[in-house]
Each structure stands twice: as C-alpha cells, then as structure tokens.
Amino acid sequence: MLLIEQWKIAGLKEIPSQMSSTSLPQQWDKPRGEKIKPEAVSQMIIARPTNITRKRKPIVASYMNTQKTGIQDSDVQHLKKLKGSAVSYLMDGFDVAAMPSVQTPLGLQHVGSALSYHAPLVQPITEPRIANSCGDTVFPKTLSICDPPNIEHLEHEWSDLDITHSEASKLEKLTRNQSEDQKWYEERKKRITASNFGIVMKRKKDVNTTFLKNTFRKNEFFSSSTSYGKANENVAKQIYIKKTGNHLHDIGLIVNPSLPFLGATPDGITCEQSITGIIEVKCPYSVRDMSINDACETRQDFFLQKDGDLFHLKHDHAHWYQVQGQLLVSGAPFCDFITYTKQDFYVERIFPHAPTMNDLIKKLSLFYVQHFKPFVHNY
Template structure:
C-alpha cells in the first residue's frame, strides 16, 4: 500500500484530531471503560499526518462473539428494577445515574430521527452522536432549563391538574427503549414541555406559528372559522410523544408550549397503529444492528474514527443497490 501525504488541509485535520483525542476519550460512555479489552494486538496503523489516513480496522471480534456479547447485555437490561430506576433518576439531567442508564438505551428524543432514516442512510453518525457526543450547552438549552419549571407551574394553574416529576422510564417489555417525560399527570397522562427561545417575546402561540418560529406546529381551520394550532404529525416531537406514551403505558400527553406571555396546551392521544407501523420496527432494527454493537464492543475509541463504527449489512446492501440504479440512469 502506498501512502501519500494528505497535504496541509489533511495535516490540519489530523493535528486537530490528536489535540482533542484525550477529551473525546473522556466523553465516552462511562460503562465502556469497564468492558474487557481484546487480547489481540491491533495490526492496523493509526492515522498519521505525513502518510495519510489509517488502514482499515482489523482488530475486531467474530460475529458469533459479538452476538454473545449483545445477548448478555440485553439480558442484563432485563434484570434492572425499572420502578427503582425511575425513582433514582428523578433529577434527570442533574443526575449521574440518569446519564449512565440512558446511554445504554435508545431514548424517545431520538425516535423521530431514527424512524425517518432512509434504508440507504449510514447509521454511523447517529451512533456516534448518541454514544459519544457531549450535550452542547447553548442559550436555547439554558432558556429551556430555566423556563421549564415555570411552564410546569403555569400548566398546573391553567389546567387545575397536578404534575408529578419522573425519572428515566424504561419500556417494561422492550427494555432498550426509554423516555424521560417532563412529568406524569394522574394515572394515564404525561406532560411534555417546550420552551422555545426563538418565540420567547411573542404575544401568543398563533403569532409564533404565523411568524414561522414554531416549525413543529401548523394552523388548522376549525368549524367556527377560527384556527387551531396543532403539533405536526410528521415532526420529531410527535414521534417523541408517541414513544413516551407507549413506554409509559399511558394514553394522553399534554403537549405544552410555554413562553413568558402565553401557554399553549394540546392533547395528543396514543396512536397504536402509528407506533406499530412507523416506529417500533425501525427502532428495534437500529438498536440491535447499529447502536448495541458499539455499546458492547466499541470500535470508535480505538482510533477515534467514525468510519470504524460498524455498518449493518442491510444498509451496505441498500447503498450498493442504490448506486447500481444511479449508475444505470447515468449511462
């Protein structure tokens, strides 16, 4: 194999990669550090700024060994006391255990992105984002964290209902799926609150939607000639709500949008057909084929290359088939 210098751009990239290597390792999910390391010595070369990118990663376990690790991990998830986990993680993002346990599972906030992936879309970027990317602090996030308690209190005042906080709730049957609603209401409802920074100074929800500040909402005409604000059924937030309802075993979600001058409350009911036809199959396939292999036998940490993360055969085959179709059209 002949190595060529990647040039100044390549060298800059690799220098930056080396600079952040230690920080990236520290951001790896906590439980990965406890995994047993392979006894085999890696025969693949690391990336080098003078001789190009690394060779293909060769130090991997067999398919049979990987399946054994996956099954072992899934069995351990089934032994977790789910009720106690919910109680222990009620601080949510202020709780270390909440972060640790959700890293082992696929959570509702990601459901929309996963369910809408095309058959040809690589899963590597999604897997990397879920396991390794830190939570990026922004003014939007700070605003949401600050305003959410006010939104919860305002909901209680307007609705006359009481909200109870909750932690990480895991599906009782599909134990690799989890959700963290912003609260539970009574015995059959949950609460999901959005506090959009971009709409914080608007006078009402209709103004915010008309000014295209709430891309996840639409205006529908009503029988009395008015307009009704509704969460879009194809938006990631709707997938999140449906996932939360299924996982919690509840049938109603109060979807709340809160700003300083107004509050919008929308009722969304569980749609079993939507879950069965558009969600559960894709979520299961992604977790089993994409996310779980990197959880139990991580490859990214060996060289910090996203391209080292496993790509399922079904995605590779779909990509090859699509490329053949494209090449035929161009001839």
C-alpha cells in the same frame, strides 16, 4: 449641523458613503427602543456571548434552602433570658406562631424576610389541589397498544437488558433527579431514548459512525436555546397548574419490561381527577417573543400547525415521535404537550397513536440490532 461642519472641516465635497465609527459622533446615548424587554429575575439567563466558547454552564435562577432549622420556641426563650441586652427588649411580646407569613417554594417564610417576596416568583409545582387527588403514579404501565408488531425473533439481542416490572419501577424512582443522577446517564447509554426517536425515524441517509456519535455520544453543551428552555420549564409548569387545576410529580427514566432496549424521561407526571398521564414541555427559543399563532403563520419549521382555533403537533415532526415514544414506553393514557413563549401558552392533549407506535417498534428494534448495539459495544 455639527456633522456637516465636521465634513466641511475635513474638506469633503459630498456626503461620505461610509465612515469609520471613530469618525462619527458617539452613539451610546441613543435609546434602543423596544429591543430589550423587562423580565423577571427568575427568567433571566446570564451567559457569555454565543461567539465566545463557553466553558461554564449559564447561570439561571435557582432556589436552595440552606437553612438548617427554623426559629424554635427554645431559641426565643434563650434570647429573652439575656437580660440587659438590646435583643432581650426586642423579644418582649415576640411570638413565632403569631408572626405573619407567606407561602413560598421553601415553605412558609416570615413577612419581612427577603424570601417572602422574592421566592414567590416561582411557585411550588407539586402541591395537589384539594379537589384533585393523585392517580396511580407508578411507572411503567403495560403497553398502550393492544396488538404490537411481532419482534420475538429479535428479543435475544437485548436479553442483557431484561428487567422486571418491580425493577423498572425502582429505576424510575431512583433517577428522578434526571441529569443530576449518574445512574440516569448510565442506564440511558444502554438504550435508545425517546428524545432521539425522531432523529432515528426521520433518518434518510445511511447510518454511519459520525451520525451515531453525534446522536448518542454527544457531549453536554450549553447554548442560549437550551438554557432558555431549562430556565422557563418551571414557569410553563406553573401556568399549566393554574390553568388546568392538575398537579405534577417528578419522574425519572422509564424502561418498559416489554421493550427494555428503549427508554423515556418525560418532563413530569400529571394527575387529573385520579387519572395519571405525562407532560412534555417545549419552550422554543426561536419564537420566544411571538404568539403561537404568529409562529405557525411565519415559521415553517415550527412544530405546531393551526387547525381552526386549535393547534396540533405536526405528525411528521421529531417531537411527535418523541411524545408517541414516551406514551409507548410509559404506558400512560395521554400526554399533555405544553408549548410556552413569553407571549403565549398552549396545551394539546395527545393520545396514543397505534400506527405511529407500530412504526416505532419495527424501526427502532432493527436499528438497535443493526446499529446501536454494535456502536455501544465499540464506544
């Protein structure tokens, strides 16, 4: 009624088709409905809007133990000796060992500490189950295919990258901090890595300098999708641990002595009944609020496809070449491909696929010689 009265005062003869925001009643008291859903602080991403150039990395939940030492018996005894002070009365009957505590990613924390109820939002990801011991966590292993294509005539092209098995194993251990380690960056720059295998394999156009720069020399950037993926990777790992009973280890850059011009960095090592494999975690931002079934039915570009009650990674998707490349380089017997959304979770166990691996070796070896190596030497 107030709006109609305003139109009457303004002398309007009919309802206006469009009015400016200043001519309309305020809208901020109207509820947003179901558009905004509650989230745990550990999953929140704090960043500037996407239409503003970002100069800083988005803020995500992280946990850092800055405590130098815990409470020692000697500390308690020292406080008890402060006779006449209030703290000396508080220390009467105080026993550190008897204080109730709770397990957190930072170790045992006393009940009452903020860490005792905030830190459990993220659980530790490396604690083994009692009934599930570790397998052989040393990588790389021998090639997963028995009869790889013959590329001996090209081996002199990457002789400067030759590496022994012990050197490769040491490199993997030294680069487990991944993007936080400068050596990880340096060694990756020399090689075609699994995250780019799909881009190279699916390339139909001629390979030019622009393509090479955008693929192999792109600057680190931060977006809602990348920040969401990083923030939720640990959440997905926790669900994986709880559902499978397996435990995980960190992993660095893997270089196989048989194919030293290639590299791979999976998202972790998984141990299942003394058998060691790798994992790759995907937290797709575009379908973050959907179930995996709905994503398969409504999004043609989604990387999974439905097969009865199961879901499978599409063999023509870039992620397929990435996973098969990781299996090829690492020599792992399987990869647990983890898909996580806020509504769903799914794990597909992917095994080495010899035809795909043969295609990878053939095309990537030629790509390295014809395009990648000259590009690296010039840029």
